[in-house]
Each structure stands twice: as structure tokens, then as C-alpha cells.
Amino acid sequence: MMEQPVLEVKNLTVRYGRTCEYCRNGSRLVKNTCPHCKTVWACNDINVTLYEGEILGIVGESGSGKSTLMKSLYFDFPVTEGKGYLRDFEDGRTDIFGQSLQQKKYIKNHVMGMVYQNPMLGLRMDYSSAGNIAEKLIAAGRRNYAGMNERVGELLDAVEILQSRKKEPPKNFSGGMQQRVQISKALANNPAILLLDEVTTGLDLSVQAKVLELIRRIRQEFHISIMLVSHDLAVIRMLSDRTIVMLDGKIIEQGLTDQILDDPQQPYTQQLVHSLL
Numbered sequence: 596m597m598e599q600p601v602l603e604v605k606n607l608t609v610r611y612g613r614t615c616e617y618c619r620n621g622s623r624l625v626k627n628t629c630p631h632c633k634t635v636w637a638c639n640d641i642n643v644t645l646y647e648g649e650i651l652g653i654v655g656e657s658g659s660g661k662s663t664l665m666k667s668l669y670f671d672f673p674v675t676e677g678k679g680y681l682r683d684f685e686d687g688r689t690d691i692f693g694q695s696l697q698q699k700k701y702i703k704n705h706v707m708g709m710v711y712q713n714p715m716l717g718l719r720m721d722y723s724s725a726g727n728i729a730e731k732l733i734a735a736g737r738r739n740y741a742g743m744n745e746r747v748g749e750l751l752d753a754v755e756i757l758q759s760r761k762k763e764p765p766k767n768f769s770g771g772m773q774q775r776v777q778i779s780k781a782l783a784n785n786p787a788i789l790l791l792d793e794v795t796t797g798l799d800l801s802v803q804a805k806v807l808e809l810i811r812r813i814r815q816e817f818h819i820s821i822m823l824v825s826h827d828l829a830v831i832r833m834l835s836d837r838t839i840v841m842l843d844g845k846i847i848e849q850g851l852t853d854q855i856l857d858d859p860q861q862p863y864t865q866q867l868v869h870s871l872l
């Protein structure tokens with residue numbers, strides 16, 4: 596029997612604009628935009644499947660729609676069309692995009708964790724780091740102070756932040772440390788899925804390498820499935836088992852990462868791979 600995916604996204608479309616006769620079915624666009632009505636098809640009929648324990652990389656240039664895909668999965672943006680199913684939400688039988696706000700909050704607190712490129716989107720920069728993590732635990736219904744304190748300690752250990760610094764607010768930390776706090780917060784309630792949106796972009800190379808190493812270790816320790824978006828194929832190469840290549844809101848190529856790197860089929864992917872050499 597085929598393994599049940601932890602996440603399945605079907606025909607996801609995110610559109611800005613009302614469409615016209617010319618672009619109604621999402622074809623005849625110039626890049627991702629209708630030349631007539633100027634509607635932007637940020638994600639255009641995207642299908643994604645994520646399996647347990649894997650790291651799925653999504654690579655593409657700026658504007659290809661990868662952040663829109665991640666953020667709509669985390670309900671930051673509404674989707675125009677499409678369905679999503681989570682193994683850990685009603686056994687994957689119910690579309691997550693059609694849920695109430697309350698159910699979506701449940702999913703965000705229990706099933707998925709998100710780490711943004713910009714830590715200000717994921718953290719309260721003035722709260723203590725421990726407080727940031729505790730907020731997520733409280734959102735999932737935990738109330739016991741001692742239990743929460745212990746969990747905060749475990750999570751800080753997992754991302755290699757000294758517990759002596761837990762009272763400090765993220766605004767005092769370096770970029771790499773802020774991403775570690777975001778990761779620990781995202782992991783707080785043991786979600787099945789971690790969404791990582793350009794989490795190392797903008798960090799110094801040596802800091803970036805350490806955060807990537809941390810992500811690799813977390814996958815092992817937490818047995819978590821990860822979807823990772825990056826414009827940088829080097830990041831994808833380091834971490835992803837499988838890779839999806841996006842261009843102009845569409846998936847143009849996908850496969851095992853080794854296969855994509857060794858034998859890219861599409862000219863755009865070939866160009867990306869050559870830029871690595």
C-alpha cells in the first residue's frame with residue numbers, strides 16, 4: 596500500500612485580480628501576469644505531496660510564487676482555488692483551506708510550524724525568547740508553568756541556545772540566533788510538518804551553514820517532515836531529498852534532488868544548476 600502523505604496540496608491557485616476572458620483558465624499569461632487584465636497568478640495550479648520524514652525543497656527565482664505557496668499553506672494568504680489535506684487533521688479527509696478560523700488556528704498550533712525569512716513575522720522581538728516559545732505552548736492549551744518551563748528548556752537545547760539567555764528578547768540576538776528562536780517556537784508543540792521560508796537568506800555564510808546543519812539534525816531528532824523554500828540551489832542541495840522547481844507561479848520540474856542536479860531537463864533548471872558549478 597502507498598504511504599499516506601503528511602500533506603497533499605491539489606490544484607492550488609493564488610490570484611491577485613479578477614481574471615478576464617483571455618486568462619480565465621490560467622493559460623496565455625506573460626510570465627505570471629495576464630497582459631490584458633493584469634491579474635497576477637502568483638501560484639498557478641500547484642500540486643505538492645510531502646511524505647513523512649522527508650525534506651522537500653522548493654527552488655525558484657524571486658517572484659516565482661514559492662513564498663506565496665508557503666504562506667498560503669500557513670493560512671497567511673487566502674487561496675483562490677485548490678485543496679489541501681493533512682494526515683494529522685481529520686485523517687486527511689477534509690480540505691484545510693475550507694476550515695473556520697478556529698480550525699486553522701488549531702492546525703497552526705498543532706500540525707504545522709512556520710519559520711519566516713523575516714524573524715519579525717514569526718517572533719515578538721520585545722518578549723523574552725522563553726516567552727515567545729511559551730506563547731505557542733499556551734496557544735495549544737498548555738497551562739502548567741513547570742511543564743512549560745521544562746519544555747522551553749528542551750527546545751532551547753535542541754536549537755543550541757544557552758538557557759542562560761532565555762530571558763533575553765530576540766531583538767538583542769544576531770540574525771542566526773533569531774532564526775534559532777523561531778525554529779524552537781515552530782517546534783514547540785511537536786508538529787508533523789515544518790515550513791521553512793528562506794530561513795537562511797541574508798545570513799553570513801558561516802552562520803547559514805550552522806543553521807542548515809541544525810535543520811538537518813532537527814529532522815533526525817524530531818522525525819519531522821520539512822518543506823523548505825529557497826532561491827538558492829546550494830541550500831536545497833544540502834538539505835532536500837526531493838526538489839520542486841518553480842517559475843512564474845508554476846511547477847516546471849520535480850524529482851529527487853540528485854536527479855535534478857545531475858540531469859536537469861528544463862532550460863531554467865539547467866541554468867540554475869550551472870550557476871552552482
Ligand SMILES: Nc1ncnc2c1ncn2[C@@H]1O[C@H](COP(=O)(O)OP(=O)(O)OP(=O)(O)O)[C@@H](O)[C@H]1O
Pocket residue numbers: 611627635636637638655656657658659660661662663664826
Ligand atoms: N498583493 C499582491 N498583488 C499583486 N501581486 C502580488 C501580490 N503579492 C504578491 N504578488 C505577486 O505574486 C508573485 C509571487 O510572489 P512571491 O513572493 O510568492 O514570489 P517568491 O518566489 O516567493 O519571491 P520572493 O523570494 O521575492 O518572495 C510575484 O509576481 C508578486 O509580484
